[in-house]
Amino acid sequence: MTTPNAELADQWLDDVTEPSQPVFDRPTHRLYAWFIGPARLARRLLSFLGTxxxxxxxxxxxxxxxxxxAGMSLAASSTDRHANLNTLLSSTEPMNNSAHNLYTSLSLADTIATTGFVQLGEGSTDDREAYSAAIDTATVAATESAxxxxTDDTRIRELILNIQRQLPVYTGMVETARANHRDGNAVAVNYMSNASTLMREDIxxxxxxxxxxxxxxxxxxxKALTRPQWVPLSGFVAAVFFLLAAQWWLWRLTRRRFNRGFLAATVLLSVALAWVSITTIMIWAAGSQRFEAVAAPWEQLTASQIxxxxxxxTETLMLVSRQATVDATVDFDATVLAVHQALDSYGAAEDLGAGDAQSVADARGALNQWASAHKDLVADLNAGRYDSAITLSTEDGAGSFNDLNDxxxxxxxxxxxxxxxxxxSGHQATTALGGSVGFLTLLGIICVWLGIRPRLQEYL
Structure with missing residues (x-):
């Protein structure tokens, strides 16, 4: 029989009791539990990386x-360029072409309207239709340009708005001049002269x-779209360098000279690097150098046509006023020279020399005929032969000018x-580059993992 004293004597260990003040409170204990797992994994990972x-x-x-x-950098760059090229093709370049049509149509309309004043009555139906077509083309071109x-092209929009405001004023003055011309009123010349002045000095x-x-x-x-893609290029150069360095390290580690997977990845990345480099050079050459070489003749031809x-x-206004001025003759000679220079520039351009040789020959022939007719016209005006001057202008001069303009x-x-x-071509090259190089990059990653797999199996 045990006694209470004997039971107390058997308790030789200290009683385990909960401390009144715990070392960690509950939130601290929870935080410790959250971080101990990741810390343990990090230690294991560092330990594994040491093997x-x-x-x-x-x-x-x-x-x-x-x-x-490297692949993602090229993909992002190609996507941006693709979008910007779409904008250039679908918006900026068509806007420039519309501005060109607006410029030439306005000038042509003024020329046709003025030419009608050297004829009796209302003028020919063809001239009236050509004038209306030129005004209609200019109106549509102004809208397309806008x-x-x-949104940040404030000056462009301001110019279009000014043209759209003044064009109805010009057409109204032309119609008033025509009405007075039909009635035989001398004031028609003033209206037509003022309309032409508005067109040439303001519009x-x-x-x-x-x-x-x-x-x-x-x-x-x-130019911005043909700049070299330095970031993707540097990325592929770095990737090839890392592959070569990894193969050298693997050779020192395993005493095997070549790793087929790494070697295949190096070849694929080298092909991608060469592809990007060659395409960049081709786009730069075609889009920058050759583009500028062709853009110069285009601007010269446009300016010479105007x-x-x-x-x-001016030639027609000389007939209306029945006098030839020295300034008008000098300006005409400068125009003939400008047209010849523009045609020379077209023929000298490498990609345009054989483009339309027949049109160049037609332009030169028509220009020479017009120059000859203009010389005879000035001589007739100076000699007072007004009827002969009108015949030269409306027949020989009009025909040669129309041939030149066409x-x-x-x-x-x-x-x-x-x-x-x-x-x-830049748009197509950029599209093909992004997809092809992206595929080569993916194959390169697969080859790297396939190449390292046998080495890992040696330690498993």
């Missing part, structure tokens, strides 16, 4: 990240500035087609 299999896995992961980064402009300068601004915008965007149209207007229009359209083809 040979861990080093192999670490090198493989680093190569994967480097190769993927639609193609961006056409705005159209010329609009054309210049839109052309500069196309050139600026084209000068020819204005020279025709030939220049064909040459400008041909040049614009070449310019647009450069933009489209």
């Amino acid at each position: 040979t299999p861990g080093k192999l896995v670490a090198v493989t992961l680093a190569l994967t990240i480097a190769i993927a980064a 639609l193609g402009s961006a 056409l300068p705005d159209a010329r500035e609009l054309f210049r601004l839109t052309s500069a915008k196309v050139t600026q965007e084209q 000068e020819a149209q204005q020279a025709r207007t 030939a220049l229009t064909r040459l400008i359209a041909d040049t614009r087609g070449v310019l647009r083809s450069y933009i489209e």
Whole structure:
């Protein structure tokens, strides 16, 4: 029988009791529980990375990240360029073409309207239809230019608005002049002269500035899109360097000279690097150097066509006023020289020399005929032979001028087609580059993992 004293004597250990003041409170204990797991995993990971299999896995992961980064950088760059090229093709370049059509149509309308005043009555039906078509083309072109402009193109929109405001004023003055001309009122000449002055001193300068601004915008965007892709290029160079360094380290570690997976990845990345480099050079050459070489003749042809149209207007106004001025003759000679220089520039361009040789020959022939007719016209005016001067202007002069204007229009359209083809070729090259190089990059990552797998199996 045990006694209470004996029971107390058996309790030789201290009683375990909960301390009144715990070392960690409940929130601290919970935080400790949260961090102890990840800390333990981190220690195990560091311990694993210190082993040979861990080093192999670490090198493989680093190569994967480097190769993927190079591929993603190229993909992002190609996507941005693709979007910007779409904008250039669908918005900026069409806006520039609309500005060109606006410029030339306004000048042509003024030329046709002025020419009608050397004829009796209402003028020919063809002239009236050509005038209406030119005004309609200019109106549509102004709207298209406004639609193609961006929100930050404030000056471009301001110029378009000025042209749209003044064009109805001009057409109203022309119609008033025509009405008075039909009635035989002498005031018709003043109305027509004022209308032509409004066109040449107010409307056409705005159209010329609009054309210049839109052309500069196309050139600026084209240059930006043909700059070398330095970031993707440097990424692929770094990836190839890391692959070569990894193979050297693997050779020192395993005493095997080559790893087929790493070697295949190096070849694939080298092909991708060469592809990116060659494509970048080709896009730069076609989109920058050759584009600029063709853009210069295009602008010269446009400017010379406008000068020819204005020279025709001045020639007609000389008939209306029945006097030839020295300044008008000097300006005409300068126009002839400008047209010849523009045709020379077209023929000298490497990608345009054989583009439309027949149109160049037609333009030169028509220009020479017009120059000869203009010389005879001035001689008749100075001699007082007004009827003969009108015949020269409405028959020989009108025919040669129309032939010249048509030939220049064909040459400008041909040049614009070449310019647009450069933009489209860059668009196609960028699209093909992104997909192909991305596929090579993915194959390179797969080859790296397939190449490291046999080495890892040696330690498992």
